[in-house]
Amino acid sequence: MKRKLSIIDIAKHLNISTTTVSFILNGRAKEKRISDELVERVLKFVEEVGYKPNVLARSLRTGKSNIIGLLVESIANPFFANIARLIENNAYKNGYKIIYSSTENDTEKTKQILSIFRERHVDGYIIAPPEGIEEEVTSLIKSGSPVVLFDRFLENVPGVDFVGVNSVQSIYTGMKHLVLEGYKNIGFVTLDSLQSQMQDRLHGYEQATAEFKLTEHVKEVSYNQSSENIVRQIVSFLKRKRDLDAIVFATNYLGISGLRAIKELGLKIPEDIGVLVFDDNELFELYTPSITSIAQPIEKISDQVISLLLKRLDQQEIDPQNERIILDTELTVRDSSSGRK
Amino acid sequence: MKRKLSIIDIAKHLNISTTTVSFILNGRAKEKRISDELVERVLKFVEEVGYKPNVLARSLRTGKSNIIGLLVESIANPFFANIARLIENNAYKNGYKIIYSSTENDTEKTKQILSIFRERHVDGYIIAPPEGIEEEVTSLIKSGSPVVLFDRFLENVPGVDFVGVNSVQSIYTGMKHLVLEGYKNIGFVTLDSLQSQMQDRLHGYEQATAEFKLTEHVKEVSYNQSSENIVRQIVSFLKRKRDLDAIVFATNYLGISGLRAIKELGLKIPEDIGVLVFDDNELFELYTPSITSIAQPIEKISDQVISLLLKRLDQQEIDPQNERIILDTELTVRDSSSGRK
DNA sequence: GCTCGTTGTTTAAACGTTTTAGCAACTAGT
DNA sequence: ACTAGTTGCTAAAACGTTTAAACAACGAGC
Numbered sequence: 221m222k223r224k225l226s227i228i229d230i231a232k233h234l235n236i237s238t239t240t241v242s243f244i245l246n247g248r249a250k251e252k253r254i255s256d257e258l259v260e261r262v263l264k265f266v267e268e269v270g271y272k273p274n275v276l277a278r279s280l281r282t283g284k285s286n287i288i289g290l291l292v293e294s295i296a297n298p299f300f301a302n303i304a305r306l307i308e309n310n311a312y313k314n315g316y317k318i319i320y321s322s323t324e325n326d327t328e329k330t331k332q333i334l335s336i337f338r339e340r341h342v343d344g345y346i347i348a349p350p351e352g353i354e355e356e357v358t359s360l361i362k363s364g365s366p367v368v369l370f371d372r373f374l375e376n377v378p379g380v381d382f383v384g385v386n387s388v389q390s391i392y393t394g395m396k397h398l399v400l401e402g403y404k405n406i407g408f409v410t411l412d413s414l415q416s417q418m419q420d421r422l423h424g425y426e427q428a429t430a431e432f433k434l435t436e437h438v439k440e441v442s443y444n445q446s447s448e449n450i451v452r453q454i455v456s457f458l459k460r461k462r463d464l465d466a467i468v469f470a471t472n473y474l475g476i477s478g479l480r481a482i483k484e485l486g487l488k489i490p491e492d493i494g495v496l497v498f499d500d501n502e503l504f505e506l507y508t509p510s511i512t513s514i515a516q517p518i519e520k521i522s523d524q525v526i527s528l529l530l531k532r533l534d535q536q537e538i539d540p541q542n543e544r545i546i547l548d549t550e551l552t553v554r555d556s557s558s559g560r561k
Numbered sequence: 562m563k564r565k566l567s568i569i570d571i572a573k574h575l576n577i578s579t580t581t582v583s584f585i586l587n588g589r590a591k592e593k594r595i596s597d598e599l600v601e602r603v604l605k606f607v608e609e610v611g612y613k614p615n616v617l618a619r620s621l622r623t624g625k626s627n628i629i630g631l632l633v634e635s636i637a638n639p640f641f642a643n644i645a646r647l648i649e650n651n652a653y654k655n656g657y658k659i660i661y662s663s664t665e666n667d668t669e670k671t672k673q674i675l676s677i678f679r680e681r682h683v684d685g686y687i688i689a690p691p692e693g694i695e696e697e698v699t700s701l702i703k704s705g706s707p708v709v710l711f712d713r714f715l716e717n718v719p720g721v722d723f724v725g726v727n728s729v730q731s732i733y734t735g736m737k738h739l740v741l742e743g744y745k746n747i748g749f750v751t752l753d754s755l756q757s758q759m760q761d762r763l764h765g766y767e768q769a770t771a772e773f774k775l776t777e778h779v780k781e782v783s784y785n786q787s788s789e790n791i792v793r794q795i796v797s798f799l800k801r802k803r804d805l806d807a808i809v810f811a812t813n814y815l816g817i818s819g820l821r822a823i824k825e826l827g828l829k830i831p832e833d834i835g836v837l838v839f840d841d842n843e844l845f846e847l848y849t850p851s852i853t854s855i856a857q858p859i860e861k862i863s864d865q866v867i868s869l870l871l872k873r874l875d876q877q878e879i880d881p882q883n884e885r886i887i888l889d890t891e892l893t894v895r896d897s898s899s900g901r902k
Numbered sequence: 903g904c905t906c907g908t909t910g911t912t913t914a915a916a917c918g919t920t921t922t923a924g925c926a927a928c929t930a931g932t
Numbered sequence: 933a934c935t936a937g938t939t940g941c942t943a944a945a946a947c948g949t950t951t952a953a954a955c956a957a958c959g960a961g962c
Contacts, residue, residue, distance in 0.1 A: 226948055237912045242950060253909055275680050276621045277948035280917050285617070287660075294646060301642040305635060305663055312662070317677065319628075319660045321653070322646055336658065339616050479847060506820060508849035567918055578942045583920060594939055618918035621947050 225271045234265060241266075245273065279341060288529065289337035290320040291330065291347040293371075299472060299499055299516070300348065303370075306522035307346065314530055316343070325413075325443060327352040334360070344529050349374050351414050366532030370525050373416040373544075381532070383524045383545045387417050387498075390514045390549040391424025394468060394496045397512070397551060399432050401559035403466035403494045407437040409454060409478060410470035421470045421498060437461050447477060454481035458493075466494030466557070472501050479507065495556040509555035517547050566612045575606060582607075586614065620682060629870065630678035631661040632671065632688040634712075640813060640840055640857070641689065644711075647863035648687065655871055657684070666754075666784060668693040675701070685870050690715050692755050707873030711866050714757040714885075722873065724865045724886045728758050728839075731855045731890040732765025735809060735837045738853070738892060740773050742900035744807035744835045748778040750795060750819060751811035762811045762839060778802050788818060795822035799834075807835030807898070813842050820848065836897040850896035858888050 227245075231238040241262055243252045249259045279285045288311055292300035308318045319342065323330040327350050334356050337345065345360060348371040360367055361379045368381045398406055408425040411418050422438070429436050439457040441450055454477055458464065469475035475497030487493050489509050497504060500515035524545050568586075572579040582603055584593045590600045620626045629652055633641035649659045660683065664671040668691050675697050678686065686701060689712040701708055702720045709722045739747055749766040752759050763779070770777050780798040782791055795818055799805065810816035816838030828834050830850050838845060841856035865886050 227950095228948075238949080239912060239914095239951075240910090243911095246950085252911085255910065258910085272676075272680055274621075274948050276617055276626070276682060277917085278950075280615070280617045280621055280919090280948080281950045283917080295636065295649070296639070296642045296646045298637070298639065298642075301637045301639075305637045308636070308662060312674075317660055317681070318662075319658055321649060321659075333653075335613075339613055340658070341617060476843060476847070483847075502817060503844045503847060506817070506824075506844060506848060568920095569918075579919080580921080580942055580944095581940090584941095587920080593941085596940065599940085615918050618947090619920075621918080621949090622920045624947080 224274075225269055227271075227273065230262070230266060230269075230271055234262060236262075283341065285341045285343055286316050287319050287340065287342050288316050289334075289340075289342040289345045289347075290318050291323055291333060291345070291349070292320070293325055293348055293350075294322045295320065296322070297473065298501060299518070302518050303522050303525075306519060307526050310522065310526040314526075316530075316533075323348070323350050325350045331356055338365075344368070344533050346370065346525055346529060348372060349415075366529055368525050368529045368532070370521060371417055375416070379542050381528050381543045381545075383521055383528065383547070384417065385516050385521070385547050385549050387420035388424040388427065390551075391421050391468065391470075391498065392428045393551055394498075394512075394514050395425060395428030395432070397553065398466050398468070398494055398496060398557055399428075399434075401494065401557055403557075403559070404434065405437070405463055405465045406434060406494075407439065407457070407461055407464045407467040408470065409439045409441060409457065409467060409474050411474070412440040412442040418470060425468065437464060441474065447473075450474065450477040451480045451484070454478050455484055458482070458485055458487070464493060466490075466496070469495070469497045472497060472499035475499070475501070475511070475513070476503065479511070489556045490558050494559070500552060504554070507556075509558075512554045512557040513552050515550045515552050517549065520547050565615075566610055568612075568614065571603070571607060571610075571612055575603060577603075624682065626682045626684055627657050628660050628681065628683050629657050630675075630681075630683040630686045630688075631659050632664055632674060632678075632686070632690075633661065634666055634689055634691075635663045636661065637663075638814065639842060640859070643859050644863050644866075647860060648867050651863065651867040655867075657871075657874075664689075664691050666691045672697055679706075685709070685874050687711065687866055687870060689713060690756075707870055709866050709870045709873070711862060712758055716757070720883050722869050722884045722886075724862055724869065724888070725758065726857050726862070726888050726890050728761035729765040729768065731892070732762050732809065732811075732839065733769045734892055735839075735853075735855055736766060736769030736773070738894065739807050739809070739835055739837060739898055740769075740775075742835065742898055744898075744900070745775065746778070746804050746806045747775060747835075748780065748798070748802055748805045748808040749811065750780045750782060750798065750808060750815050752815070753781040753783040759811060766809065778805060782815060788814075791815065791818040792821045792825070795819050796825055799823070799826055799828070805834060807831075807837070810836070810838045813838060813840035816840070816842070816852070816854070817844065820852070830897045831899050835900070841893060845895070848897075850899075853895045853898035854893050856891045856893050858890065861888050 227238050227241050231241050240254060243249055244254060244259050244262045290304060290307065292304060295301055295304060304320060311318050321333045330350050330353055344365055345367040347367060347369050349369055354374050354377050357367055357374060357377050357380060368383065370383045373382050373384060410422055441453050458481060469478045482489060482493060489495050495511055497511055497513045500513040504511035504513045528543060568579050568582050572582050581595060584590055584595060585600050585603045631645060631648065633645060636642055636645060645661060652659050662674045671691050671694055685706055686708040688708060688710050690710055695715050695718050698708055698715060698718050698721060711724045714723050714725060736747065751763055782794050799822060810819045823830060823834060830836050836852055838852055838854045841854040845852035845854045869884060
C-alpha cells in the first residue's frame, strides 16, 4: 500500500525546499516572489500525484482546526435538527466542518463537551446553551474563540453574540389572537426552566394576561421527563383547571404532549379548548384539527448564526462589541384557535 | 493570558524527561517499571495544574483521531436524527467524538465529504450510503478504516459491515395485513432509487402482490424533490388510479406527502383508501385517523451500529470477515388500515 | 569598487506528542 | 571478578506542517 505523500516528498522529488512548496500551496507565491515557472511545476506535480496536506500537522502548527463546535439541546428535536442541517451546509461551503453534540440540557455534560471541544482546538462555537455555563463560555471567549449563542441567551457573558427571536412579543401576539377569537381563560404550559427563551415566553404570557385582564394559569413541567410523564402532568393540570378554554404550549414537544393529553381527556379542539404552540412542526399542520403555531424563521436563524460566526472567525482580533440579532416569528393561524362556537 | 501547558513544561518542572511523563499519563508506568513514588508525584502535579494533552499532536504522532465520521441522508429526517442522537451518546461514552454530515443522497457531495473525513484522519465511518460510492468505501476499508453501513447496503464492498432491517419481509407482512383487512387493490409509492433498502421494499411489495394475486401499481417518485412536488406526483398517481383501495408508502416522508395528497383529494382513510407507511413517526400516531406503520427498531440499530464499529476499532487487524446484522421491524397496526366498511 | 535593493529560494525552528532504543546502576548467580 | 538480568529512567527521532530569518546572486547607483 502506497504511503501517503508528504510535503517533504514533493520537495525532494522536485529538488526544492519544503518551504517553497508550502508557500506555493498556500497561495503565497506572489507575495514571496516565487517564479511563475516554479509555481507551475509544483502545482502540476502536486495535482498529478494527488497530494493532500495533512490537516493535523497544519492544525498543530497554526493552532486552527477549521472545525466548528455545535451544541444543541437535542439533535432529535426537529427544530434543532433543521437548524443543524442548514448550518452544516453553510459551514461546509466555507471550508468548515461541524462537530456536534446534544446537551440534553445537562449542565455538567455540556461543560464536559465544551472541554472536549476545546481540547480539539475547535475554532468557534455555536451553542444553544443550558443554564449555568456562563463561566465556561466567558473563558472560551477570553481565550479568543468566538461563540455565537442561539435560541436562548446567557446574561453577563461579555463579547458573546446572539441570534434569537422575539419571544415575549411572539407569545403576546399569539395571546392577543386567542383573545380576539373569544377565548377568555387561557392556560400556559411551559418548562420549569430558567433559560432565557423560556422566561421570555412566560413574560409574554404574563404581559398579555395583564393587559387583557385575564387570570394566569401557569403549569411548569419539569425538565427532561419522559414523554409519558409530561403527558400525565398536563392531563392532571387540565383536570384541575376545568374552566380553561384555551391553552398555550411554550415548546414544540410540550405541544405534542399536550395534544396527547387533550386527546386522552376527550376534549374537542377548538370547541372545548383552543390550542396554540410555540414552534411550528409538520405535525401541527397535518393534525386534525390543524394547530395554530408560532413559527420561528429557521433559515434566517441559521443564516445569521453562521454568518456571524464566520465574520468573527475572520477578524482575528477579539471584538468586545457583541451583536444581538432578534428576528421576528410568524403566527400561523390554523383551525385549533378558531374560537368557541 | 497564561499559555497552555505542554508535557515539556511538566517534565521540566519536575526535572524528569517527557518520555517518563508520557508513559505515566498513558498508564504505561507499570509496564515501563516507573517507580510508584514518581508516578504519584507526576499525577499529583498534572492534576494540580490541570494539564490536558494536546490531542492534535497526539493524533499527528499516532495517526488516530478518536473521531468517528457519521454520514446520513439528512439530519433533518427524524429517523436519522434519532439514530444520530443515540450513536453520538454511545460514542462519547467510549471516548469517541462524532463529526457528521448530511449526504442529501448526492453521490458527488458524499465523495467529497468522505475525502474530507479521510483528510481529518477519522478513525471509523458510519454511513447510510447513497448510490455509487462502492469504490470510495472499498478504498477506505483497504486503508484500514472500519466502515459500518446502515439502512442501506452496498454490494461488492469486501469487508464492510452492515446493520439493517428485513425490508422485504416487513413490507410483505404489511401487505398481508392489508389483504386480511380486505384491501384488494394496493398501490406502492416509492423512490426512484437503486438503494438496496428501496429495492428490497419494492421486492416485498412484488412478492406480496404475486402471492396474493394482486395487480401491481407502483409509483416511483424521483429523488430530491421539493415536498410540494412529491405531493403533486402522488396526487396525479392517485387520480390516475381511481380504483386503488389502499396504498403503501416506502418511506416516512413519502408517507407524509401521501397524507397531504390524500387530504387534497378529499379521500377518507381508511374507508376510501387504506394507508400503510414504512418507518414510524410521531405524526403517524397522532394523525387522524392514526396511521398504520412499520416501525424500525431505532435503539437496536444504533446499538448494533456503534458496538460493531467499536469492535472493529479495537481489533487493529483488518478483518475480512464482515458482519451483516438484520433486525426485525414491528408492524404497528392503527386505524388507517382497518379495512373497508 | 563599494553599498544597496531586489529577486528567488532555503535553513531551521517550532507546534506537542509518542516511542524505539539504549543507558546507568544495581543485584544475583557462577 | 565477570556476566546476565533487572530496575528506573532518558535521548532523540518521528509525525507533517508553517514561517521567521537569512542568504546568494545580481543589477543599479554613486
